[in-house]
Amino acid sequence: MNISERKKQILKSIVENYIETAEPVGSRAISEGLGLSSATIRNEMAEMTSLGLLEQPHTSAGRIPTSLGYRIYVNELMRSHMLTISETEEINKSLKIRMEQLDKAISDAGRLVSELTNYPAYALAAVNTPVTVRRFDFIQVDPRTLIVVLMLSNSTVKNRLMNLTRPLDEGFLLKLGAVFNANFTNCPESEMDSTLISSVERATGDIYGISASIASFAIRALSETENKKAFVAGASHILEHPEYRDWEKAHRLMNYLSESENVFRLPVPEDNSDVKILIGSENVAEELKDSSVVVAKYELGAGVEGLLGVVGPTRMDYAKVAASLSYIAKGMKALVDGKENHLPVLGNEKSADE
Amino acid sequence: MNISERKKQILKSIVENYIETAEPVGSRAISEGLGLSSATIRNEMAEMTSLGLLEQPHTSAGRIPTSLGYRIYVNELMRSHMLTISETEEINKSLKIRMEQLDKAISDAGRLVSELTNYPAYALAAVNTPVTVRRFDFIQVDPRTLIVVLMLSNSTVKNRLMNLTRPLDEGFLLKLGAVFNANFTNCPESEMDSTLISSVERATGDIYGISASIASFAIRALSETENKKAFVAGASHILEHPEYRDWEKAHRLMNYLSESENVFRLPVPEDNSDVKILIGSENVAEELKDSSVVVAKYELGAGVEGLLGVVGPTRMDYAKVAASLSYIAKGMKALVDGKENHLPVLGNEKSADE
DNA sequence: CTTAGCACTCTCGACGTAAGAGTGCTAGCA
DNA sequence: TGCTAGCACTCTTACGTCGAGAGTGCTAAG
Secondary structure, eight states: OOOOHHHHHHHHHHHHHHHHHOSOBOHHHHHHHHTOOHHHHHHHHHHHHHHTSEEOSSTTSOBEEOHHHHHHIIIIIOOOOOOOHHHHHHHHHHHOOOTTSHHHHHHHHHHHHHHHHTSOEEEEEEEOSOOOEEEEEEEEEETTEEEEEEEETTSOEEEEEEEOSSOOOHHHHHHHHHHHHHHTBTOOGGGOOHHHHHHHHHHHTOSSSOHHHHHHHHHHHHHHHHSOEEEEEOGGGGGGSGGGOSHHHHHHHHHHHHSHHHHHTSOOOOTTOSEEEEEGGGOSSGGGTTEEEEEEEEEOSTTEEEEEEEEEESSOOHHHHHHHHHHHHHHHHHHHTTOTTOOOOOOSTTOOOO | OOOOHHHHHHHHHHHHHHHHHOSOBOHHHHHHHHTOOHHHHHHHHHHHHHHTSEEOSSTTSOBEEOHHHHHHIIIIIOOOOOOOHHHHHHHHHHHOOOTTSHHHHHHHHHHHHHHHHTSOEEEEEEEOSOOOEEEEEEEEEETTEEEEEEEETTSOEEEEEEEOSSOOOHHHHHHHHHHHHHHTBTOOGGGOOHHHHHHHHHHHTOSSSOHHHHHHHHHHHHHHHHSOEEEEEOGGGGGGSGGGOSHHHHHHHHHHHHSHHHHHTSOOOOTTOSEEEEEGGGOSSGGGTTEEEEEEEEEOSTTEEEEEEEEEESSOOHHHHHHHHHHHHHHHHHHHTTOTTOOOOOOSTTOOOO
């Protein structure tokens, strides 16, 4: 979109004023800041309205940005936000999560984002390489109790306690280990079918009826690991924003976010970009047409990558939200690399301002 | 509270009518149902208002029950609700959860309750016996990688992958196992202090610097297991109820529920009772003074017990909510006992009606 | 003790009005 | 030609009035 520099400055003032006050902004409100008379600004506003960058709730109200208006602001005018020292300190402190429990780490990251931005946040993780069992181990606790330990190809370990109906013979345990390690390791979930299982059952001469349980445990462990996980935090924050004071709007959005299938369908940043921003009508889901989504990608090594996002009104503090998300997403990566004391510091590298 | 049988019937009609319509109920509305003229009912209503069982939003409106009015309804008048066949089937189906992951089972139960009742639900679990490590095992994956497997006294198993800076000597692993099993088993978290750890470090002659990691892993595993867990599901349901159409009320309650410390402080049923109901002002927390809480206790064996509760407006369908909670709480117990096809069927055992 | 009747009170929605905000347009000025 | 002061116009919002409707409390009669 090619518009004059002056129009851009006016648009910028309108967007920032509107983000702050949540009220349609009139020509007078920004005339001083720009050193132009309100009449001049009115003329420009009228043109921008017909260009589709601004709209009026009604004839005698000020202007508010359209999705397109926000889009231009985000692409060309937004000055990248600088997190305060105390904010980065808070993030750094919170990020020192115990990473053993992947789920918890991810949901905590979501919570952190939500608290920081005061918008509902979501976090999701997916494993993008097929996972296999790398190794089976069996620990005999007592004659009728067995612990099955699986080491998976992504370096996670799963275990399960199993009870037997009759005392276990030691030789059987060795055979069980040999057969499972020979047949099931490096075998993706999809190939673990019933014929494989029954052939293993024969090979071990299983009189305890336990091979099938072990196999199904392995299958479940793999599918659990490969399954996507979604967490939503701070959904109630949307009630703080005037655009959701209407309970039906709030309810619709909260309902949408409480279904994890919907969360999985939220947008994904392009590979080359840091943060993706979808504004209002740019969203495909009907329920999000008057909300915006800001999302960042993070990696956790071991083939795990995921998204960290924020949902809020189109009148969102995009600069701050994008900065926070980007910082936290990078921080998660750094955490895994063990450099938790060297978190990146976001600067003005993306400034489009003078 | 000693009031005439007729007053009770009137109170019952008022409560049930109000639960259904959410509008103050006038004398005319219930006169036919009881075979009394509206004037008579008005007289009774006036007395019950001065007794504190009813109140009027304003002079010319109908009556609504006070907390005390609901209390009498719940204690003496409520007819225990019969779940429909399809409801019990839905519950039974949903309850066949994979119980391996305690957390998931509990949060799923909360979700189920919320879906069934259309109120926000919470689920929490606590281990009420001290947990210890019953057994340490070490699996060597490769010279520099080790899996530590802990079997805890409550029959859960925890594991952790550890990387070493130098290749592992086999004899060391055996010694490690011997020392840990001798010193740390049956030892509650509180006694695993630094002096014990350093004495173990000496005993193993640990040149890998790994004893401390194992010990701290064990400590964390115990504290994680003993820690209470809280889940809240379906918080957005409150927006469906007219008493929370005011966004500030809704926000206050949702905020309250999003803090897990608050959830832990919610009421606990007495030992002899099935379900505990706290109505409006009976709640201690300021944020719940105009809401009600219904809570049931469940047990999961292995010393795990927890609460399953519902939060909603005082105008709540107590009968149905109590029935659902009680059914599900019993169902969870039955599940663990392996009787998943013999879930209890709730009847009218608590009817106080004719 | 119950109930029909009635006057009274209070809420709620409709309506009209005035104030205020912001616009678009016109005309004058650099 | 571009900027701006001024003004008439439009639309929202708040406010007050008014009448309808709902429900009550009281009284008096059965």
